[in-house]
Amino acid sequence: xxxxxxxxxxxxxxxxxxxxxxxxxxxxxxxxxxxxxxxxxxxxxxxxxxxxxxxxxxxxxxxxxxxxxxxxxxxxxxxxxxxxxxxxxxxxxxxxxxxxxxxxxxxxxxxxxxxxxxxxxxxxxxxxxxxxxxxxxxxxxxxxxxxxxxxxxxx
Amino acid sequence: xxxxxxxxxxxxxxxxxxxxxxxxxxxxxxxxxxxxxxxxxxxxxxxxx
Numbered sequence: 001x002x003x004x005x006x007x008x009x010x011x012x013x014x015x016x017x018x019x020x021x022x023x024x025x026x027x028x029x030x031x032x033x034x035x036x037x038x039x040x041x042x043x044x045x046x047x048x049x050x051x052x053x054x055x056x057x058x059x060x061x062x063x064x065x066x067x068x069x070x071x072x073x074x075x076x077x078x079x080x081x082x083x084x085x086x087x088x089x090x091x092x093x094x095x096x097x098x099x100x101x102x103x104x105x106x107x108x109x110x111x112x113x114x115x116x117x118x119x120x121x122x123x124x125x126x127x128x129x130x131x132x133x134x135x136x137x138x139x140x141x142x143x144x145x146x147x148x149x150x151x152x153x154x155x
Numbered sequence: 156x157x158x159x160x161x162x163x164x165x166x167x168x169x170x171x172x173x174x175x176x177x178x179x180x181x182x183x184x185x186x187x188x189x190x191x192x193x194x195x196x197x198x199x200x201x202x203x204x
Contacts, residue, residue: 004175006175006176006178006179007175009179010179010182010183010186013183013186014186017186017189017190021193024197108203109203110200110203110204
């Protein structure tokens with residue numbers, strides 16, 4: 001097969017670019033721990049209020065500067081509506097839905113996941129700057145969707 | 156007959172070379188655009204971590 005010199009140039013550039021993207025994605029996944037927000041943990045969506053730990057949603061300290069935030073999403077809000085952590089804290093969010101599909105996005109961070117009824121989704125973030133972080137639902141869930149919000153206060 | 160065929164082939168080959176110059180430029184412009192977009196998104200991802 002005859003390849004034109006220019007074709008060789010752009011094929012080389014294209015393959016090298018693709019290789020660079022794949023290597024970065026691999027480093028991100030295997031060395032930096034990036035993964036999808038769900039570990040396929042199941043829950044009966046009709047019995048969220050009776051299933052621990054979601055029967056008592058809230059913040060729990062699990063180590064120095066490390067917290068577990070157990071949260072539920074429902075039409076139209078999150079429980080708890082506000083959580084407070086000190087600067088430098090790593091918070092592991094564990095969220096499930098009591099009714100329909102919701103979104104869980106912390107504005108200005110990489111935390112952005114769907115909250116699907118029947119599944120428990122998790123995401124972690126280290127809050128290095130003080131402020132009031134908005135958690136919002138970014139999946140249209142009904143007439144009061146725009147009211148659905150919670151806050152992380154970092155002091 | 157053989158003498159007339161050879162120059163025709165060469166001429167056709169030259170035309171082929173010239174017509175790919177624009178293709179190379181457009182492929183490189185598109186490639187640069189994709190790489191710049193990817194880098195922008197990746198830098199945004201890293202700064203938000």
